[in-house]
Amino acid sequence: MSLQVSREHLLKQLGYKEPPQPNLLGIVDQMLGLLDDLVEPRLAFREIQDEKDLPPFFTGSALKYAGAATLGQKLENKVTDLFDNGKPAEAYILDTAGSIAITKAGDILWEEIRQDAAAKGYKKGLRRTPGCRGIDLEMQNWIFEKLGDRDLGIHLTSSYMMFPRKSLSFLARFGGKLKGTFSCKGCLQYSNCTLRG
Amino acid sequence: MIKEIYDAVMEGKVDEASNRVQQALNAKVEANDILNKGLIAAMDIVGEKFGEGELFIPQVLWSAKAMQAGMDLLKPRLSSTDRTAKGTVVIGTAKGDIHDIGKNLVAIMLEGSGFKVADLGVDVAPERFIEKALEVKADVIAMSALLTTTMPSMGEVLNLIKAKKLPFKVIVGGAPVDQAFCQEIGADAYGMDAADGLRKVKGLLGR
Numbered sequence: 339m340s341l342q343v344s345r346e347h348l349l350k351q352l353g354y355k356e357p358p359q360p361n362l363l364g365i366v367d368q369m370l371g372l373l374d375d376l377v378e379p380r381l382a383f384r385e386i387q388d389e390k391d392l393p394p395f396f397t398g399s400a401l402k403y404a405g406a407a408t409l410g411q412k413l414e415n416k417v418t419d420l421f422d423n424g425k426p427a428e429a430y431i432l433d434t435a436g437s438i439a440i441t442k443a444g445d446i447l448w449e450e451i452r453q454d455a456a457a458k459g460y461k462k463g464l465r466r467t468p469g470c471r472g473i474d475l476e477m478q479n480w481i482f483e484k485l486g487d488r489d490l491g492i493h494l495t496s497s498y499m500m501f502p503r504k505s506l507s508f509l510a511r512f513g514g515k516l517k518g519t520f521s522c523k524g525c526l527q528y529s530n531c532t533l534r535g
Numbered sequence: 536m537i538k539e540i541y542d543a544v545m546e547g548k549v550d551e552a553s554n555r556v557q558q559a560l561n562a563k564v565e566a567n568d569i570l571n572k573g574l575i576a577a578m579d580i581v582g583e584k585f586g587e588g589e590l591f592i593p594q595v596l597w598s599a600k601a602m603q604a605g606m607d608l609l610k611p612r613l614s615s616t617d618r619t620a621k622g623t624v625v626i627g628t629a630k631g632d633i634h635d636i637g638k639n640l641v642a643i644m645l646e647g648s649g650f651k652v653a654d655l656g657v658d659v660a661p662e663r664f665i666e667k668a669l670e671v672k673a674d675v676i677a678m679s680a681l682l683t684t685t686m687p688s689m690g691e692v693l694n695l696i697k698a699k700k701l702p703f704k705v706i707v708g709g710a711p712v713d714q715a716f717c718q719e720i721g722a723d724a725y726g727m728d729a730a731d732g733l734r735k736v737k738g739l740l741g742r
């Protein structure tokens with residue numbers, strides 16, 4: 339699985355629109371080099387069969403999935419280590435690279451689910467993350483129960499946060515009425531966001 | 536000589552800042568001048584430029600590190616009055632929240648600007664904020680949360696402060712936090728990002 343993060347993408351996410359000074363570029367390249375050895379991506383999904391008390395997000399859908407992905411513990415440890423050893427800039431750059439990588443892992447997971455759905459005759463789908471747009475964060479428990487036999491190494495805290503922190507989870511649905519395509523416009527950070535193009 | 540120290544911090548050159556501070560000390564430049572006109576003056580501008588979008592977080596962090604390197608040399612030469620911090624801030628993420636990158640950035644920027652920081656880390660219980668603030672005689676409690684589900688515990692800290700009539704100012708921040716939430720729980724300030732957080736803490740303490 340390729341989670342390659344480009345220098346350009348990382349610089350953009352760090353906020354740079356113009357190339358920064360050479361020493362910063364050197365550190366960026368160094369952290370990108372480290373990232374390759376630190377990520378241990380794992381991802382898994384499961385098709386959800388009809389059962390009682392399904393999350394409302396699935397209402398009316400023909401095909402349902404729960405999925406999750408993580409970059410593993412090594413990256414987490416290295417970021418903490420850099421912070422603790424007086425290298426906060428390096429830690430921040432590596433953490434940001436990790437954020438890009440986990441987003442890519444999420445896209446790969448989504449693509450795998452889409453292929454599975456396509457093989458079953460469904461092309462259009464929708465994914466939603468717990469804590470977002472009508473899916474309570476408590477739904478994390480439900481997702482990880484469904485993925486319980488997959489060895490992802492993701493631990494849920496009592497407040498439903500995932501550890502390692504570079505992890506993600508979502509519900510996906512295909513068929514039925516797919517309303518509410520995603521828009522960033524309601525977000526408080528919309529005007530300052532570095533994630534948009 | 537102070538100008539070179541200022542420039543080294545502005546440019547985030549850690550070794551350069553350290554060497555220039557040592558040279559200035561050897562040349563009998565007042566430690567207080569090195570601190571205020573060199574190190575802190577530069578960090579103030581770095582914070583401003585960050586707030587204006589001219590500098591980005593990695594550069595701010597290097598500048599803070601350069602400032603810290605200079606401070607390490609200065610500390611033994613500063614009198615106890617000179618050494619008095621701009622204020623003391625207890626900082627941590629809200630109970631249940633384990634995302635600390637933003638909190639770490641704020642802590643580094645506060646330290647870089649001359650504040651004393653007691654960092655409680657992540658997943659901090661409301662009582663622990665109060666306990667630590669009393670222990671270090673804090674001026675400000677700074678809290679962050681990444682998710683709406685962990686935000687309410689920040690309100691509990693405010694409730695404890697009110698119930699015990701404690702003098703601490705409170706600043707809140709984090710992705711889901713906004714000015715409306717800040718007012719709702721009765722916090723004194725909301726920091727939109729690390730630079731804004733620093734600016735607001737300075738404002739709260741009249742620095």
